Amino acid sequence: MYCIEARLLSKSYGNFMAVDNIDLQVPSGKIFGFLGPNGAGKTTTMKLLTTLIPPTGGQMNILGIDAIKSPLEVRKKIGVVLQQPSYEPTLSVEKALDKYGMMWNVEKNIRKDRVEELLVAFDLVDIRKKKNDDLSIGQRRRVQVAREFMHDMELLFLDEPTVGLDPSARRGLLDFIKGKVKDGLTIFFTTHILEEAEYLCDDIAIINKGKIIAVDTPGELKNKFGKEKTIKIHISEQKDISSLLAGIPECTIEHDSGVIITVRSSHSEQVLQDILKILASNDMAVEDLSVVPTSLEEIFLSVVKNSNA
Amino acid sequence: MHEIIRLVNRNLTISLNMGFVIWQIIFPLIYIFVAGFAYTALIHQVPFGNKTLDYPAFIATGMIGFNIMNSTLISGIIIWNDRRHGMFEQILVGPFTRAQYIVSNVYTIGIIGLVSAAMITAVGYPLFFKQVEFNILTVPLVIFASITGSILFGSIASIISTRLKSSEGFNVIINTVFLFFAFVSTAFYPAQGAPPILSTAFYFNPLTYLVDVVRAGIFGYFNSLVATEMIILGVGAVILFVIATKLLSKLEM
Numbered sequence: 001m002y003c004i005e006a007r008l009l010s011k012s013y014g015n016f017m018a019v020d021n022i023d024l025q026v027p028s029g030k031i032f033g034f035l036g037p038n039g040a041g042k043t044t045t046m047k048l049l050t051t052l053i054p055p056t057g058g059q060m061n062i063l064g065i066d067a068i069k070s071p072l073e074v075r076k077k078i079g080v081v082l083q084q085p086s087y088e089p090t091l092s093v094e095k096a097l098d099k100y101g102m103m104w105n106v107e108k109n110i111r112k113d114r115v116e117e118l119l120v121a122f123d124l125v126d127i128r129k130k131k132n133d134d135l136s137i138g139q140r141r142r143v144q145v146a147r148e149f150m151h152d153m154e155l156l157f158l159d160e161p162t163v164g165l166d167p168s169a170r171r172g173l174l175d176f177i178k179g180k181v182k183d184g185l186t187i188f189f190t191t192h193i194l195e196e197a198e199y200l201c202d203d204i205a206i207i208n209k210g211k212i213i214a215v216d217t218p219g220e221l222k223n224k225f226g227k228e229k230t231i232k233i234h235i236s237e238q239k240d241i242s243s244l245l246a247g248i249p250e251c252t253i254e255h256d257s258g259v260i261i262t263v264r265s266s267h268s269e270q271v272l273q274d275i276l277k278i279l280a281s282n283d284m285a286v287e288d289l290s291v292v293p294t295s296l297e298e299i300f301l302s303v304v305k306n307s308n309a
Numbered sequence: 310m311h312e313i314i315r316l317v318n319r320n321l322t323i324s325l326n327m328g329f330v331i332w333q334i335i336f337p338l339i340y341i342f343v344a345g346f347a348y349t350a351l352i353h354q355v356p357f358g359n360k361t362l363d364y365p366a367f368i369a370t371g372m373i374g375f376n377i378m379n380s381t382l383i384s385g386i387i388i389w390n391d392r393r394h395g396m397f398e399q400i401l402v403g404p405f406t407r408a409q410y411i412v413s414n415v416y417t418i419g420i421i422g423l424v425s426a427a428m429i430t431a432v433g434y435p436l437f438f439k440q441v442e443f444n445i446l447t448v449p450l451v452i453f454a455s456i457t458g459s460i461l462f463g464s465i466a467s468i469i470s471t472r473l474k475s476s477e478g479f480n481v482i483i484n485t486v487f488l489f490f491a492f493v494s495t496a497f498y499p500a501q502g503a504p505p506i507l508s509t510a511f512y513f514n515p516l517t518y519l520v521d522v523v524r525a526g527i528f529g530y531f532n533s534l535v536a537t538e539m540i541i542l543g544v545g546a547v548i549l550f551v552i553a554t555k556l557l558s559k560l561e562m
Binding site for chain 2: 050051052072075076078080082084085086087088089090091095099102103104105
């Protein structure tokens with residue numbers, strides 16, 4: 001069952017294609033990460049899917065509803081945290097949460113409980129009486145994200161929700177989101193902080209220049225695009241190690257300082273064994289050794305680079 | 310609760326602060342009780358239809374119209390603030406349509422306009438009670454003036470708020486426009502006796518029609534001129550509301 005199904009979705013501004021015939025399928029009850037460099041089309045896609053702007057072409061089905069024909073029906077069932085800050089400057093934190101719940105027609109007694117719950121969950125208790133206008137950017141962002149949990153929803157769109165948050169607040173928010181997903185919520189999450197996507201997302205799509213260039217689980221993306229691992233060896237004395245390792249098949253020497261050498265290989269286990277044999281046969285002592293898998297960030301950069309090429 | 314009622318509730322909550330309430334009460338009170346009596350030495354009697362009003366009664370009723378207009382500033386401020394603070398987009402990704410957002414603003418200014426009118430009527434009543442002539446048209450005329458005036462001036466404030474991005478620009482333009490409306494009208498002084506250019510300009514100003522209709526209701530004087538003014542006010546309100554709605558609907562996200 002898919003929460004979001006988009007087919008050949010596009011949005012153009014004059015000759016510029018902000019979103020270029022993308023296909024998307026987001027399964028229910030999962031966290032779907034939507035990654036891309038600045039200006040890639042993430043926010044425009046988000047605005048299309050949340051029915052804030054109409055598409056130029058294509059079809060969208062959100063929660064089983066034709067989002068082009070019945071946008072209001074879709075919006076009644078989703079939550080959206082936009083990238084740009086949004087707040088009522090004259091309201092206090094707790095009043096802002098309560099009024100937002102009222103706008104979503106949440107009953108007064110339920111609102112009261114939720115306000116208390118969210119003030120604690122988002123560490124807002126100490127600033128509950130402060131007006132939004134007097135908050136720091138990070139505090140305001142926390143209120144903005146917390147506010148969205150005042151109402152019930154089946155699908156939540158989060159457009160870079162952790163921007164402006166300190167590391168502790170960021171981790172707190174990600175864990176809170178994970179908890180909500182366990183309760184059945186589906187999340188569409190855009191970010192360019194790749195550690196977040198790796199920590200949080202079940203599936204990831206990468207968009208560049210308005211086109212989706214990769215979609216898969218973080219693990220599969222690594223399998224597909226990141227089979228290579230980086231082997232870093234620190235030897236005790238300066239030697240011409242590059243010439244010794246040159247004969248190892250499937251091994252690319254990236255860096256050689258004489259005592260530290262970095263190689264990349266998609267057959268890292270075999271290559272590591274060969275390197276250790278060569279070092280032992282040349283009486284070269286190893287001071288330190290590490291094998292690092294390719295990070296999502298490297299995959300992202302590589303996929304985007306290939307797409308640009 | 311209906312979506313529009315929820316939005317009106319929200320609009321009233323964010324708009325009604327102590328500063329606004331004081332502005333809405335103190336400012337007209339100064340005009341009614343200070344200017345009203347101070348200018349009596351200069352303006353003794355003001356002809357209105359088949360009646361002659363004393364100046365405090367004239368300005369007190371003018372202040373009802375003035376306060377209705379002033380209260381509609383809130384409409385522009387709500388829209389402008391919503392755009393500036395991201396709430397415009399946030400509301401429109403929620404369970405609301407643009408039409409509901411617009412209508413909720415109209416209701417908000419309508420409520421504030423009516424309450425303002427009632428407030429100033431109550432405050433000014435001791436000044437004009439001797440000349441009041443309640444009849445079957447009094448309440449409908451005052452309500453008509455309050456509602457059409459709110460929509461008309463609220464639409465003007467909304468149009469300005471959709472066109473301007475900087476807070477300085479918004480404040481300067483809206484204050485200049487509303488200052489023009491306030492003082493180039495018959496709210497404060499009668500058209501009779503003013504230089505011809507000025508008295509003509511008075512009748513290019515919707516506030517003149519608004520206060521004329523209010524006075525017609527309160528002083529029980531209704532003729533074809535008042536009926537014409539009501540039509541102009543109504544048509545003006547509809548046209549400006551349509552323009553404001555179109556501009557709001559076209560606002561880029």
